[in-house]
Amino acid sequence: MLGADLIYVFADRKASFQPFIKGGGAQLTRQQTIQVDSLDRELLDPDVAVVPSYGAGFKLALTDSLNFKMSYDAWKTPIGGSLTTDDSQIRAGLSWVL
Secondary structure (H helix, E strand, O other), X not given: OEEEEEEEEOOOOXXXXXXXXXXXXXXXXXXXXXXXXXXXXXXXXXXXXXXEEEEEEEEEEOOOOEEEEEXXXXXXXXXXXXXXXXXXXXXXXXXEOO
């Protein structure tokens, strides 16, 4: 998955708590393998699609150089024809500026 988002932050750049929303797009490449019972596996051609993505989260400044960031991201994944499914993830991380 490769994507780009525009992020809108609801706080000043120097605030210790910075909530944000984001929206954009992502390119998904999905490859499926099908196997029924004990028959041989069949590898399907890869699906490539550009899909919308969106999310929300916050960044919390723990010190001047250490930040905690957490976000919820969601996107639509094609599952065949014009059908899609909603996929999501929760991400968390630390950043340390030297």
